[in-house]
Amino acid sequence: MVRIPTQSLLVGVVQSGKGRHGGRGLEACPGGGVVWLEAIGYHGDGVWGRGLPVPVSGPRVGLPCLADMIRAGRLCRGLGLLRPHPLPDPAGGSAPPSRRLRTGHPQRRDLFSDLEKEIVKFQKKLKESLPGSDWDPVGTTKGLPPERADVVIVGGGVMGWSVAYWLKALEPHRDALRVVVIEKDPTYSQASTVLSVGGIRQQFSLPENIQMSLYSAFFLRTINEHLGVVNEPPIDIQFNPSGYLFLASEDGAAVLEENVHIQRAEGAKVSLLSPAQLKKKYPWINTDGVAVASYGLENEGWFDPWSLLNAFRRKAMSMGVFQCFGEVMSFTISSREIMEPEGELTYSRINYVRVQMPNSLEYQLVECSLVVNAAGAWSQKLAEMASVGIGPPDTQEGIKLPVEPRKRYVFVWHCPDGPGLDCPMLVDTTGAYFRREGVGGNYLGSLSPAEEEEPDIQDLEVDHDFFQEKIWPYLAHRVPVFESLKVKSAWAGYYDYNTFDQNAVLGLHPLVENMVFITGFSGHGLQQSPAAGRAMAELILEGKFKTINMEKFSFNRFVSGEQVLERNIV
Template sequence: MAGKTETPKHTSYDVIIVGGAIMGASTAWFLTDNKDFDGKVLVVERDTSYQSCSTAHTNSCMRQQFSAELNVRISQFAADFVKNLRGYMGGDERVPELSIHSFGYMYLADNDAFANVLRENQKIQLAAGAATQLMTAEQIAAAYPFYNVEDIILGSINLVDEGYWDGSAVFDWWRRQSRERGVEYIENEVVAINRNAAGTRVESVTLKSGEVIACEQLVNASGPRAARTAKMAGIEMPVEPRKRYTWIFKADKPLDRDLPLTIDPSGVHVRENGGGTYQCGAHSEIDPAVDYDDFAMDFDLWESHVWPIVATRIPQFEAIKVQSEWTGHYAYNTFDHNAITGPHPELQNFIFLNGFSGHGLQQSPAMGRGTAEWLTYGEYRTLDLTPFSFDRIAAGRPVEEKAII
């Protein structure tokens, strides 16, 4: 972002958003797009290069294959938003026309229990209007002969609005257009969240540069750092950073057709990347919380675990060359792996937008829209996101999502 600004222009704002990556940017843009909102918005981002944020490390894919209907609906809106981005952005001719490279997600089941999960999930997905197909091992081999399916019982795939999309373009345009409409982005850091005397509302935030800035509402959109932001307000929440590793490799013998984003029963996943290259993701068998700034690569994981699985599933990938690799963080909700949204039950102007556990990018259009609705009206006007409210954590009422990668 050109021209970094450390100091806010004003001493008070209607909305302060803590975190300017995909969720914060989406919320800010949807606020500017709502004719009923006319307040001042400040986005506080600790690093406006965004080099270490989850948004920068994403696989940039979307799917409708979830086990919770609400998650299916959320991704359906994302698909519509991406395919009609210019229209959503007021017909601005500078905005690119985007599409979805719908190579699909291929879930592979090697046991009856997971096969039954895929069958039950498909019922939910079809009822919500998704185009999920179940495939036997023989059908998979016929359609995708490069797979080794000797151990596979069932597969599940959807070739409609499921695959790669240009998340960085959407992210860039949310920030660009919202700034043009008056949203203020600064590179700074919230170091304290201050309540009123009664302790019932957030009154202000203190910035690392020393300013105390008043606000009417505060949005926690700080990704893997969400728990640290919440703790400043005296709130404990079950979100922590978990490492996720990514490799880009080139195959000596590229496949003769698109590779769906294939989720092996081991959890290792691999997908089409274009030009004879492929993108693979995994995590260590031991998957602890890590330090917010720990992006060290596990260089043994590829040779000892990931590549053998990929080459066994797709024998044509026995001869490949890794071109790049990196580590990113999931904002991992240890309670139920689903989003935490909406207001805190006691500190009602503290709004959560956290815990997406790896599917945040594809959920960002619906989540930003819903959060903007809540900030404007005190309720959701489109998709009802109340099942993801913070209340469910204290009540011990998880929203189960079985389709987590």
């Protein structure tokens, strides 16, 4: 028997057959069976019904199955067993905020409607007074998100769109879920995805990272079977299968060899090369200081990041996902205190997401069942809006999401006599890396700075001295012809850097019951996005990971202090 509390479709985590939601009962029936709807709410708007049995499938262990909850609510509506029931106003009134201030409704009556009309008139006069100018005044923005959604994904990078696609691909029946993706940068000019160098490799030290990249490589090989859209051109991500080449010194040789054994055990095809074998295969490499090298024989190389992002986005939208360009400014949250063995803890739940439209006074309150934090480098800021990490520092409520933006440079240079078509993505013993870019003697690469030399993150300006003083000497030592290279351009982007252990954060927050994380990949997120997105969709829809077990990457490791370290961070 499952009792579903009012005001919620997606309820709290089930532990040992019991759930927590407002202190009321959520009882799980092992093996599935019938949910007896003693009271059910739909998206928190107060509708509820009684005495309706709804079949469900499987035990409720971990995250309850969102699809079952939604199906139950819609079935109640369809049978006319629901009646409206007003909810307490989070702001203290008699109705939810979105009922009092509906910015997306054509009959809106709020503080700003008259002001906006006057602003539009004034802007029109300004525009007319500047004939021939390409200046555009700030205006209202169309494309408000819907007032209700089952899942709100915050972050329209490759992770966010991967989750959106997999939710629709795995939903129990067509249109079972209403999914919204919110992205604050309509131009994607600062998006980590499109500023990536686009590498994919299986040469990691953690089995889970290797498995994710192997799955993603399979997905990319068959991408048109997954992301192809009828009557649209086939997808070409411009994959270049030139492999990764890792070099290790005497100090790092044992670790590299151990990593290769782990990679092979997981099914990756990686070869070990002695300095003599390395020189024979790549005559242009100076092998001084190299004790051993590892080379990925298949499923490694690089591809165009924008093509993958756009393919996920195009497919997800064709399946009914709503895209919204706007910025999440705050959440409306309900909370309660529960006495646990370790003391009193505050459990929270997000009821509404406030989305501010770009260059506009308009905003929308989106009522939702679940929020996916796919905000990348800015995911800690988003988590803090949901009260994550704002408690006393020595308590569970004070544990922050340890993900912060780290600025990384990418430099492009020209060297007509440089390595040819056989040039892999080479990762030097120093950490400097480069790869070929096309066939015209162009290359790109970089180096992650030391911890004490991390650049300022306030902007994406490039420090060209960093290349001259740090990177170029390493490149010229390893590839002597790079002595005569000429830098052509450069850009900077952000890593969503996990300061705790440089690995992904996947899954529920222990106290904010309906926020899940998919962030903190620390530079290897793009290549793992197909696998990570599927894992999150499985967790949301089925209550558990199925394809690859990602439990190791949960938020709970920050509570226990147990690191999950990845040794191959580039």
